[in-house]
Amino acid sequence: MNNLSVAQALLWARQQLEAIDDAALDAEILLAYAMAKPRTWLKTWPEHILSEDQLSRFKNCILRRSQAEPTAYIVGEQAFWSLTFKVTRDTLIPRPETEMLVEQALSIIPTDGSYSVVDLGTGSGAIALSIASERPMASVWALDMSEPALKVAQANAQSNTIPNVTFEQGSWLSGWQHGNLDMIVSNPPYVATNDPHLADLVYEPVTALVAQDQGLSDIRQITQQATEHLKPGGYLLFEHGYDQGLAVRDILQQAGFEQVETIKDYAGLDRVTLGVHSGKS
Ligand SMILES: C[S@@+](CC[C@H](N)C(=O)[O-])C[C@H]1O[C@@H](n2cnc3c(N)ncnc32)[C@H](O)[C@@H]1O
Incomplete structure (x- = not known):
C-alpha cells in the first residue's frame, strides 16, 4: 500500500x-x-x-x-474548555462532561476580588487551569498525589500561559497548610471496583478512576476534610457518576453542608453535586 x-x-x-x-x-x-x-x-x-x-x-x-x-x-493532547491540554498515560483524558463542573464553579466565583480555590486530583490540570484562565484574580491550587500527572499539569499551565495556579503534591487535603479556602472542586476517582465500564478504560490510570465503597470512598474522605478547610460559606463541588447523585447529596448533608443540590449534564444525567459549608465542623 x-x-x-x-x-x-x-x-x-x-x-x-x-x-x-x-x-x-x-x-x-x-x-x-x-x-x-x-x-x-x-x-x-x-x-x-x-x-x-x-x-x-x-x-x-x-x-x-x-x-x-x-x-x-x-x-498527546485533548481540547477542554477553551484550552488545549497535553495528556499522557499518567493523566486521565479530560471529558466534556467535566466542563459542567467548571461552569458551575465559574457561576459562583466572582470576576473581581480575591478568591481561593483548590482542585483536588487535578490530573492534566483541566479544571484548575480552566477556572484560573477565566478568573485571573483568583488564587487557584492544583493538587494531585501523582507526581507525573502534576508535571503534565505544570506543562499545561506554561503552554497556556496561566500564571495564577500553584501546584502541590499530596493526598487530598491531609497535608494542607495554606489556610481556609473559598472553594474546593474535585473530579475524584468514582468508578466502583466492579463497574463493567472499566473494561473499556484500560489505557487510563486506574488510580484516577477507581474508588472503594461503590466508588464513594474518596468523595466521603474529601467531604470530611472539606469541613476543616473551607471558610464558613465556602463551597464544595464534586463531579460524580450519573447514578451517584442521591448518595453524594446524602454524604454532603450528613457532613453538615447546606443548600446541597445536584446539577445535570447536557445529557440530562446527574453529574455535579455542590453544597455550602455551614461553618460548623
Ligand atoms: C478522575 S481523575 C480527574 C483528573 C482531572 N481533574 C480531570 O477532571 O480530568 C482523578 C485524579 O485524582 C488523583 N488522585 C487519586 N487519589 C488521590 C489522592 N488520594 N490524593 C490526591 N489526588 C488523588 C488521580 O491521580 C487523578 O489525577
Whole structure:
C-alpha cells in the first residue's frame, strides 16, 4: 500500500476503524497529526500524496487506534474548555462532561476580588487551569498525589500561559497548610471496583478512576476534610457518576453542608453535586 493520496488514506483508515464510533473524525485527527498539518489542510489538498514517512506514521496511529487506544493519547493532547491540554498515560483524558463542573464553579466565583480555590486530583490540570484562565484574580491550587500527572499539569499551565495556579503534591487535603479556602472542586476517582465500564478504560490510570465503597470512598474522605478547610460559606463541588447523585447529596448533608443540590449534564444525567459549608465542623 504505497502512494496513497490524502483522500485514499482517509478512506482506508475509516475501513480499518469501522468498529469505532467517530471513525471519520478520528481518521482525520490522526492523519493531520501524522502529516503535521492542520485538519483544514486535509480538506484543501485531498489529492496530495503522502510521503513514505507520513504513511508509515499514519499506519502506526491507525493500528494503535484500532486496538482501542484513545486518540488523545496517540496525539498527546485533548481540547477542554477553551484550552488545549497535553495528556499522557499518567493523566486521565479530560471529558466534556467535566466542563459542567467548571461552569458551575465559574457561576459562583466572582470576576473581581480575591478568591481561593483548590482542585483536588487535578490530573492534566483541566479544571484548575480552566477556572484560573477565566478568573485571573483568583488564587487557584492544583493538587494531585501523582507526581507525573502534576508535571503534565505544570506543562499545561506554561503552554497556556496561566500564571495564577500553584501546584502541590499530596493526598487530598491531609497535608494542607495554606489556610481556609473559598472553594474546593474535585473530579475524584468514582468508578466502583466492579463497574463493567472499566473494561473499556484500560489505557487510563486506574488510580484516577477507581474508588472503594461503590466508588464513594474518596468523595466521603474529601467531604470530611472539606469541613476543616473551607471558610464558613465556602463551597464544595464534586463531579460524580450519573447514578451517584442521591448518595453524594446524602454524604454532603450528613457532613453538615447546606443548600446541597445536584446539577445535570447536557445529557440530562446527574453529574455535579455542590453544597455550602455551614461553618460548623
Ligand atoms: C478522575 S481523575 C480527574 C483528573 C482531572 N481533574 C480531570 O477532571 O480530568 C482523578 C485524579 O485524582 C488523583 N488522585 C487519586 N487519589 C488521590 C489522592 N488520594 N490524593 C490526591 N489526588 C488523588 C488521580 O491521580 C487523578 O489525577
